Amino acid sequence: MPGLNTLGISLARADLEPQSIVPLHTHPRATEMITILEGTVYAGFLLPDPANFFESRLFSKILNPGDVFVFPIGLIHFLYNVGHKKAVAFGTFNSQNPGFVIIPNSIFASNPPISDDILAQGFQLNKTQIAELRKKFS
Known part of the structure; x- marks a missing residue:
């Protein structure tokens, strides 16, 4: 306003x-x-x-x-x-x-992207799950 x-x-x-x-x-x-x-x-x-x-x-x-x-x-x-x-x-x-920082978008849609290894270890997920999250939030 x-x-x-x-x-x-x-x-x-x-x-x-x-x-x-x-x-x-x-x-x-x-x-x-x-x-x-x-x-x-x-x-x-x-x-x-x-x-x-x-x-x-x-x-x-x-x-x-x-x-x-x-x-x-x-x-x-x-x-x-x-x-x-x-x-x-x-x-x-x-x-x-x-x-205004949207947490999932900031993590899974960063540019350049955060390494899959870092995200997989950080969230205790596998790389396939990380790829799915990148698709959803980018």
Whole structure:
């Protein structure tokens, strides 16, 4: 929205059909606060465990119209419409340029690509499965 330029905030609207998702993503430069306008949404984010680098804790909640949920800056999060009708979420960010990094696309559709060996070991998959994921996300 041009009227928000230089104010340090931005807005987004997500319209989700039933059983559709805003995929795992992060905003590296902003905290996001969502308000549910319509429908029922399952929202969550992952908080890395400081004691164990390889684990994280999921914070999630089923949200209904009027509910608000906050995704802290830089944390991986998602929205999923668990209802039987369209859901609408309105997001606000404390940055005019929050960034938007979709995790699966960033990993499996990078240019140049990440080595199949690295991805196979990192995700404990075989190279055929990695090839299938590259097709889906590129």
